[in-house]
Amino acid sequence: MITRNIKLLKNPINQSYSQCLKNNYDVLVIGGGIIGFATARELLIRNKHLKVALVEKENGPSVHQSGHNSGVIHAGIYYKPGTMRAKMCIEGLYKTYEYCLQNNIPHKKCGKLIVATEKSQIKSLNDLFERGIENGTPDIRIINGSDIKTIEPYCKGLRAIHSPHTGIVDWALVTKHYAVDFEKLGGQIIYNFKVISFKESKKSKTIEITSANNQQILSDYVVTCGGLQSDQLSLMSGCKADPYILPIRGEYLLLDKEKSHFVKGNIYPVPDPSLPFLGVHFTLRMDGSVFLGPNAVLALKQEGYRWNDISISNTLRLLRLDGVQKLIAKHMKFGINETIKSLFPSKQLKEIQNYIPDIKQDDIKKGPTGVRAQPLWANGTMAEDLVLDIASDDPTDLVKHRIMHCRSAPSPSATSSLPIGKVIVDEMLAKYPNLNVLSS
Numbered sequence: 001m002i003t004r005n006i007k008l009l010k011n012p013i014n015q016s017y018s019q020c021l022k023n024n025y026d027v028l029v030i031g032g033g034i035i036g037f038a039t040a041r042e043l044l045i046r047n048k049h050l051k052v053a054l055v056e057k058e059n060g061p062s063v064h065q066s067g068h069n070s071g072v073i074h075a076g077i078y079y080k081p082g083t084m085r086a087k088m089c090i091e092g093l094y095k096t097y098e099y100c101l102q103n104n105i106p107h108k109k110c111g112k113l114i115v116a117t118e119k120s121q122i123k124s125l126n127d128l129f130e131r132g133i134e135n136g137t138p139d140i141r142i143i144n145g146s147d148i149k150t151i152e153p154y155c156k157g158l159r160a161i162h163s164p165h166t167g168i169v170d171w172a173l174v175t176k177h178y179a180v181d182f183e184k185l186g187g188q189i190i191y192n193f194k195v196i197s198f199k200e201s202k203k204s205k206t207i208e209i210t211s212a213n214n215q216q217i218l219s220d221y222v223v224t225c226g227g228l229q230s231d232q233l234s235l236m237s238g239c240k241a242d243p244y245i246l247p248i249r250g251e252y253l254l255l256d257k258e259k260s261h262f263v264k265g266n267i268y269p270v271p272d273p274s275l276p277f278l279g280v281h282f283t284l285r286m287d288g289s290v291f292l293g294p295n296a297v298l299a300l301k302q303e304g305y306r307w308n309d310i311s312i313s314n315t316l317r318l319l320r321l322d323g324v325q326k327l328i329a330k331h332m333k334f335g336i337n338e339t340i341k342s343l344f345p346s347k348q349l350k351e352i353q354n355y356i357p358d359i360k361q362d363d364i365k366k367g368p369t370g371v372r373a374q375p376l377w378a379n380g381t382m383a384e385d386l387v388l389d390i391a392s393d394d395p396t397d398l399v400k401h402r403i404m405h406c407r408s409a410p411s412p413s414a415t416s417s418l419p420i421g422k423v424i425v426d427e428m429l430a431k432y433p434n435l436n437v438l439s440s
């Protein structure tokens with residue numbers, strides 16, 4: 001398969017900030033993950049005359065969630081029917097395949113099984129199937145134990161949902177393609193620019209965005225897609241504090257290469273509906289390796305990929321919140337179990353063997369980790385849908401009015417990234433009609 005030659009400007013910071021300052025953008029997008037780039041390219045698709053830049057604090061795209069995930073193209077089975085999350089996932093499924101085909105991005109429609117291993121799980125499995133049908137997940141069916149073996153010969157189970165259109169892709173590669181689209185449409189990307197403040201530039205009546213190394217960019221409008229930092233970016237422009245972002249680390253185990261033939265596609269458990277996670281699953285990767293996981297433990301830093309990545313002030317800030325305390329109390333047993341499994345990966349083996357008994361201790365080792373941005377309302381409930389926010393409706397207050405924050409991009413937002421980008425831009429064009437007519 002031919003892959004499009006994806007060359008990003010190596011370090012466009014060298015184009016000099018003074019040039020950026022002079023430029024005075026129409027819109028500045030903050031955050032170089034999949035949502036930031038999906039939004040940035042969509043802005044220019046909708047109005048090619050806009051002058052748009054994207055800033056990212058790291059030295060390249062998709063350094064955080066968009067580059068550390070399971071790589072699954074989800075088919076929308078799980079989500080509450082009628083929600084934007086459910087609709088955007090199904091739309092995202094079709095759009096992702098279309099986009100991958102158009103751009104020759106390697107991907108695989110390897111299918112997925114959600115497997116009940118105990119009789120007590122069958123009702124939940126059937127309910128989940130009904131939900132998938134209601135959501136419009138294409139071609140799902142219920143299969144029995146012997147059919148499971150024809151799809152996943154090493155997997156045992158009583159019953160399963162088979163979703164043939166679930167697939168896999170490297171989401172970091174998809175993000176790079178969005179970035180290339182954005183540049184080709186005239187957008188400018190600036191890495192190593194960590195936004196620390198917004199203020200009104202009295203002289204030019206625009207927003208002045210300042211970076212950690214004291215560089216400034218001017219822009220008429222701003223949209224933030226900050227993932228794990230989205231609550232912090234919102235606070236900077238005077239938005240209310242919630243939804244807060246809880247950093248939940250997901251650690252994967254890696255199946256020995258010699259045993260990767262044990263897994264043909266994606267194998268998932270029947271999820272616990274009270275938890276926002278899908279449970280430890282078996283995921284085939286585009287490079288042929290197999291991930292087992294991820295688990296879910298509270299990270300001690302927003303971008304805390306390891307136990308020794310600790311920010312005491314941030315952890316205390318979160319632990320002091322009523323909502324977080326309620327959540328911890330509600331899921332105490334789950335949290336303790338996940339922490340034990342994180343510290344002693346061998347404890348996870350039993351769970352894995354429920355599905356594939358042939359996997360032995362020596363076949364697994366520690367793999368990579370990702371950190372999920374879990375949005376949480378002050379009352380302790382999880383934000384389950386897309387949340388866009390601005391601090392004020394008063395157009396004379398530039399900083400509060402002209403900065404739109406994507407505070408929660410509900411998982412699976414890599415799958416839903418193209419529809420999410422579209423919804424964010426719809427909202428911006430509706431809120432700031434100027435952007436429809438601006439031409440440089």
Ligand SMILES: Cc1cc2nc3c(=O)[nH]c(=O)nc-3n(C[C@H](O)[C@H](O)[C@H](O)COP(=O)(O)OP(=O)(O)OC[C@H]3O[C@@H](n4cnc5c(N)ncnc54)[C@H](O)[C@@H]3O)c2cc1C
Nearest residue numbers: 031033034035057065066069070072195227229370412415
């Ligand atoms: C373990 C795990 C497994 C997952 N599995 C799947 C899956 O299989 N399928 C699926 O569809 N989804 C999956 N997801 C969800 C999906 O990966 C994320 O929802 C998606 O990547 C979020 O993209 P984002 O752009 O919002 O965030 P991010 O990718 O985190 O990007 C946000 C960016 O903003 C930048 N930023 C933050 N603050 C600033 C600042 N002050 N200045 C400048 N830049 C800033 C950050 O550096 C970061 O690059 C998974 C997520 C995780 C963590």
